[in-house]
Amino acid sequence: MKTDLEYLKNYYDKIFKDGVEIGCGCEVPHLHPEMDNALKKVDSELFGSVSPLPPDLDGCTVIDLGCGIGRTVFAAAFLVGVKGKVIGVDPREGLLEVAGSYLPKIMEKFCYKKPNVEFKKGYLEDLSSLGIEDNSVDVVVANEIINLSPDKKAIFSDIFRVLKPGGELCFSVIVADRRVPERLRDDASMVRACLAGALYCNDFRRLLRDIGCHDYRMICEQAVLNCDPDWAVRVGLTTFSHRVVRTFKLPLEDICEDYGQVAIYRGTMPGFAEGFPLDDHHLFIKDKPMLVCGNSGAMVKESRFGRYFTVLGETSLHYGPFDCS
Numbered sequence: 001m002k003t004d005l006e007y008l009k010n011y012y013d014k015i016f017k018d019g020v021e022i023g024c025g026c027e028v029p030h031l032h033p034e035m036d037n038a039l040k041k042v043d044s045e046l047f048g049s050v051s052p053l054p055p056d057l058d059g060c061t062v063i064d065l066g067c068g069i070g071r072t073v074f075a076a077a078f079l080v081g082v083k084g085k086v087i088g089v090d091p092r093e094g095l096l097e098v099a100g101s102y103l104p105k106i107m108e109k110f111c112y113k114k115p116n117v118e119f120k121k122g123y124l125e126d127l128s129s130l131g132i133e134d135n136s137v138d139v140v141v142a143n144e145i146i147n148l149s150p151d152k153k154a155i156f157s158d159i160f161r162v163l164k165p166g167g168e169l170c171f172s173v174i175v176a177d178r179r180v181p182e183r184l185r186d187d188a189s190m191v192r193a194c195l196a197g198a199l200y201c202n203d204f205r206r207l208l209r210d211i212g213c214h215d216y217r218m219i220c221e222q223a224v225l226n227c228d229p230d231w232a233v234r235v236g237l238t239t240f241s242h243r244v245v246r247t248f249k250l251p252l253e254d255i256c257e258d259y260g261q262v263a264i265y266r267g268t269m270p271g272f273a274e275g276f277p278l279d280d281h282h283l284f285i286k287d288k289p290m291l292v293c294g295n296s297g298a299m300v301k302e303s304r305f306g307r308y309f310t311v312l313g314e315t316s317l318h319y320g321p322f323d324c325s
Contacts, residue, residue: 008123011150012091015191023144024193024224026242028052028172031219033271038075041109043102046071051141052219052244054170056269056304059083060138063162065124065155065171066090066145070099070117074106076141077117087137088119089130096121125154127162137162138304142171144242147194157211163249166303170246174224175201177239187234195224198240208247214254215295216247217279246279248303256293256322261313263292263300269308276308281324284309293322 016022030036032053039050051064051072057079064072067088076086090096096119107115122130124145140159149155159169179200190196199207208216224240265276267286275285278299284290292300294315301311 005123005126005129008091008125008150012123012148015148016092022148022192022194023049024174024195024240024242026172026174026222026224028143028244029220031055031170031244032057032079034079035075038078039071041078042071042074042106046074046099046102049143050075051143052170052172053079053141054139054168054246055271056308057084057139058270060304061085061087061136062139062141063087063089063127063132063137065140065142065159066148067099067119068092068095070096070102070119072141072143073099073117073119074102077106077112078110080116082112082114082116084116086117087132088117089122089124089127090119091121091123093121124149125151125158127158132162134161135164138164138167140167140169140171144172144174144194146171147174147197148191149197152197152199153207153211156208156213160211160213160249165249166306167249168246168303169248170219170244172242172244173204174198174240174242175204177201177241178237179203180238181236184234190234193226195235195240201241209254213247213252215252215256216245217282217299219244219246219277219279221280248299250295250298250302252295252298256295256324258319258322259294259297259313259315259317260319261292261294261297261311261315262289263297264289264310264312265300266308266310269305276305293324 032055058081060080062076067073067090073086073088120130174194176198184190184196221243265284277283297311300309
C-alpha cells in the first residue's frame with residue numbers, strides 16, 4: 001500500500017517550515033578516502049552535514065536521500081567521475097533551487113563537459129514517482145533524514161527496489177534503547193532533532209527483516225547528547241545513539257552461518273592499500289586469509305567490492321552457526 005502523498009506533503013511542510021535546521025548534530029565520519037578532497041572542491045557556501053559516502057564509487061550511480069542544498073551530491077559527483085551519475089532527492093523545493101544554482105559552476109570546476117548530477121523534488125517514500133527504475137542504482141546514501149519519515153518501511157522498501165543486486169545502502173540513523181514515548185511524537189524540537197522518530201533498536205532490526213534485509217553492519221556508533229536542561233525530563237530514561245550503517249541488496253541470512261569460507265583482501269582498492277574495514281568488527285588485512293560467515297563472504301564477493309577480494313569456498317557445505325567471537 002503506497003503512502004498517501006498529500007499526507008506526506010502536509011507532514012513535511014510542517015516539519016520544514018521556517019527553514020529550521022534538522023538533525024541531532026552528530027558528525028558522520030568520512031568513509032571514502034577522497035572525501036576531504038572532494039569537499040574542498042565544493043563551494044564553501046554549501047554548508048551543512050554530509051551523508052556517509054562509501055569508497056569505490058568510480059562510475060557508480062548514487063542517490064542521496066534528503067540532499068538539501070547538495071553538498072553530498074556534489075562531493076559524490078566528483079567521486080563517481082564523468083562515467084557516474086548522482087541523483088539528489090529532497091521534498092524542499094527552496095533548497096533544491098539553491099543546489100541547482102550551483103550546478104553549472106561546480107561542473108565547470110570539475111572540468112565536466114556534461115553534468116552528472118540531477119536533482120529531483122519528491123518524497124523518499126515514493127521514488128517510483130520520480131522515475132527511478134528498479135535495479136538501476138549502485139549506492140543509496142542518507143544522513144538522518146529517514147528518522148523524520150512517518151513511513152520508514154516505505155522508504156526502505158523503495159530503496160531496495162531501486163538498488164541493483166549487490167548494491168549498497170549506507171546511511172546514518174538514530175536509534176533508541178527502548179520505544180520512544182508517545183508524548184515526544186508531537187514535540188517539535190525532538191522531531192527536528194530526528195529523535196522523536198527514532199526507532200527502538202530491535203524494531204529497527206525487525207523493520208529491515210520484514211522487507212527482506214536480514215543482515216546490516218554497523219560502521220560506527222556514538223551517543224547522542226544534549227545540553228538542554230529539560231532533556232532528562234522530556235525523554236525519561238530513553239537513550240539515543242547515532243549509527244552509521246551499511247547493508248547490501250543480497251540474499252543474506254538472519255544469523256551468521258558457517259560454510260568454511262575464507263576471504264582474502266588483495267589490497268587493490270584505491271585508498272586502502274593495507275586493509276579494508278567492512279564494518280566495526282571486520283578489518284580485512286591485505287593478503288591475510290580471514291574466516292568469514294556466509295553473509296560477510298557475500299558482501300565482499302557479490303558487491304562491487306568483489307574485484308578486490310578472493311573468496312574461497314562455496315555455500316554447499318554447512319558447518320552450523322558461525323562463531324563471531
